[in-house]
Amino acid sequence: MTTVFYIASAIALLSTVMVVTRYNAVHALLYLVVSFVAVALIFFVLGAPFIALLEVIIYAGAIMVLFLFVIMMLNLGEIAVQKEKEWLPKRMWGGPGILSGILFALIVYTIMQGGQQWTIVEMIGPVDIGSELFGPYLVAVQLAGLMLLAGLITATLLSKRVKFKDKTGKENK
Amino acid sequence: MSETLQHIVIVFGILFGLLTLAAGLIWIERRLLALWQNRYGPNRVGPFGIFIVLADMIKIFFKEDWIPPFADKKVFVIAPTIIMLTVLLSWAIVPVAPGVVVLDLHIGILFFLAISSIGIYSTVLAGWASNNKYSLLGGMRMSAQMFSYEVFMGLSLMGVVIMAGSFNLSDIVNAQENMWFVLPQFLGFVIFFIAGLAESHRLPFDMPEAESELIAGFHSEYSGMKFGMFFVGEYVGVTLISAMIVTLFFGGWHGPVLPPFVWFFLKMMFFICLFILLRAALPRPRYDQLLSYGWKILLPLALLNILVTGAIVLAIE
Numbered sequence: 001m002t003t004v005f006y007i008a009s010a011i012a013l014l015s016t017v018m019v020v021t022r023y024n025a026v027h028a029l030l031y032l033v034v035s036f037v038a039v040a041l042i043f044f045v046l047g048a049p050f051i052a053l054l055e056v057i058i059y060a061g062a063i064m065v066l067f068l069f070v071i072m073m074l075n076l077g078e079i080a081v082q083k084e085k086e087w088l089p090k091r092m093w094g095g096p097g098i099l100s101g102i103l104f105a106l107i108v109y110t111i112m113q114g115g116q117q118w119t120i121v122e123m124i125g126p127v128d129i130g131s132e133l134f135g136p137y138l139v140a141v142q143l144a145g146l147m148l149l150a151g152l153i154t155a156t157l158l159s160k161r162v163k164f165k166d167k168t169g170k171e172n173k
Numbered sequence: 174m175s176e177t178l179q180h181i182v183i184v185f186g187i188l189f190g191l192l193t194l195a196a197g198l199i200w201i202e203r204r205l206l207a208l209w210q211n212r213y214g215p216n217r218v219g220p221f222g223i224f225i226v227l228a229d230m231i232k233i234f235f236k237e238d239w240i241p242p243f244a245d246k247k248v249f250v251i252a253p254t255i256i257m258l259t260v261l262l263s264w265a266i267v268p269v270a271p272g273v274v275v276l277d278l279h280i281g282i283l284f285f286l287a288i289s290s291i292g293i294y295s296t297v298l299a300g301w302a303s304n305n306k307y308s309l310l311g312g313m314r315m316s317a318q319m320f321s322y323e324v325f326m327g328l329s330l331m332g333v334v335i336m337a338g339s340f341n342l343s344d345i346v347n348a349q350e351n352m353w354f355v356l357p358q359f360l361g362f363v364i365f366f367i368a369g370l371a372e373s374h375r376l377p378f379d380m381p382e383a384e385s386e387l388i389a390g391f392h393s394e395y396s397g398m399k400f401g402m403f404f405v406g407e408y409v410g411v412t413l414i415s416a417m418i419v420t421l422f423f424g425g426w427h428g429p430v431l432p433p434f435v436w437f438f439l440k441m442m443f444f445i446c447l448f449i450l451l452r453a454a455l456p457r458p459r460y461d462q463l464l465s466y467g468w469k470i471l472l473p474l475a476l477l478n479i480l481v482t483g484a485i486v487l488a489i490e
Contacts, residue, residue: 026245026248026298026301027248030248030298033291033294037291049279049280050280050283053280053283053284053286053287054283056287056288056290056291057283057286057287057290057327060287060290060291061287061290061291061293061323062290062319062320062323065290065293065294065297065316065319065320066316066320068294068297068298068301068316069297069313069316069317069320072297072300072301072309072312072313072316073313125279125280126280126340
């Protein structure tokens with residue numbers, strides 16, 4: 001299982017780097033999907049199959065398809081790829097590269113210090129998650145629900161055709 | 174050793190049976206459509222024209238496998254493999270008979286939903302990679318279609334999960350020994366059936382393909398075996414949805430006298446024929462109609478179904 005964990009982590013890291021470095025938006029998105037599936041596999045190995053599958057259903061499935069839909073609507077072609085290349089010259093990589101390198105070194109250091117303690121293999125099933133969500137974390141669930149409702153109302157309002165009067169007093173749609 | 178051997182036999186048995194069935198469906202669909210449209214259909218090659226399947230296969234294997242120069246080559250090649258991979262993976266969790274299942278996963282239904290949401294990429298990417306405006310329109314319609322059915326598809330199954338108390342498909346089949354779930358969960362069944370039609374993008378929900386307006390939509394640039402994979406993938410998808418309906422709502426392999434496998438097969442064939450009948454009978458809606466129908470009618474109904482089912486199960490306990 002440890003081998004699976006390391007392979008999945010390597011794939012997740014590699015594909016995430018590919019997401020950042022691709023010029024073509026759709027290719028970047030495909031690598032992001034691979035990255036999500038790899039992260040789902042990590043959850044699976046750590047004993048949380050429910051979260052693993054939700055990761056695939058919601059992130060890799062629904063949200064990424066939404067992104068893809070928007071990119072296809074914009075219909076970016078060769079010109080967009082050229083623009084991306086212009087916006088992202090080689091010297092731009094320096095600062096973020098060093099910062100992420102330090103973070104990565106920190107993570108490796110922490111893991112080396114902690115040893116094997118973090119690989120807790122205890123199965124967390126749907127029932128455990130449900131009783132936690134609707135028990136101690138009920139307020140958080142309610143708040144998230146309220147936020148989604150606000151988003152829903154805003155979207156409905158924005159997409160609604162509003163009648164307004166122009167200067168001559170004539171009604172327009 | 175013998176257990177491993179048994180498992181290998183099950184894996185290859187299901188794979189072989191499935192691909193044979195998918196190929197056979199080409200003939201079944203054409204004959205049944207012809208029957209309902211008052212004509213003969215393929216009836217020349219072999220008894221009842223059944224060897225038309227072989228003729229079709231030979232034709233498709235020897236066609237030129239052409240990648241258009243203006244296409245995004247890598248994505249163009251990957252797209253048809255995704256649909257085959259995902260539908261075959263989903264079949265791994267379907268229990269065909271007691272103990273005959275490739276992967277007895279304790280969160281089987283979620284696995285099915287996860288894999289089916291990955292399967293959408295096949296159509297969407299094929300449409301995008303073809304770099305052709307009709308294909309792009311087809312791919313976009315598929316992603317819009319996916320937003321409309323994906324949410325209520327998952328929710329429509331939760332009533333079954335509540336009643337069986339498990340996500341495991343074998344447990345769900347066992348829970349239906351005395352009563353099929355289609356009786357208490359009729360609403361869930363209807364909603365899942367509509368979602369399944371949209372998922373396998375068959376008529377009436379074949380907007381991404383839309384022969385008459387988009388000239389085959391997402392796969393108009395595909396030829397040879399790459400087109401064949403979309404074709405077979407669609408048929409395996411139809412068998413998958415039928416098998417899921419049978420497992421979740423119609424008691425799976427349960428039935429008197431006949432052996433369990435035969436019962437499963439008969440029930441599955443009934444739903445496959447229903448899929449074909451719907452293709453012959455119903456016209457195609459617009460995709461914005463499907464979107465508003467899904468979000469304004471089917472989603473609230475699915476939520477209501479969960480609420481009522483949960484309340485009743487709680488009250489009985």
